[in-house]
Amino acid sequence: MNPVQRVSPGRKRRRRAHHALVATPSAMCPLSGMPKQHHRACKQSGYVRPGLVISVPKLGIGPSRD
Numbered sequence: 081m082n083p084v085q086r087v088s089p090g091r092k093r094r095r096r097a098h099h100a101l102v103a104t105p106s107a108m109c110p111l112s113g114m115p116k117q118h119h120r121a122c123k124q125s126g127y128v129r130p131g132l133v134i135s136v137p138k139l140g141i142g143p144s145r146d
Contacts, residue, residue: 126142
């Protein structure tokens with residue numbers, strides 16, 4: 081199925097003006113002070129939210145449980 085009419089370069093560029101990538105904001109971990117993404121566990125301390133600290137040794141997240 082072919083398009084009915086050709087799209088001009090200007091119209092194509094105006095449509096694609098909203099396709100730019102946006103950097104994801106980061107927050108500071110209150111325990112380690114390292115930057116982390118919102119709603120994600122901190123790689124160093126395993127902090128997710130107040131009262132929840134996880135440890136996943138296979139992924140290198142959180143303190144090691146030796």
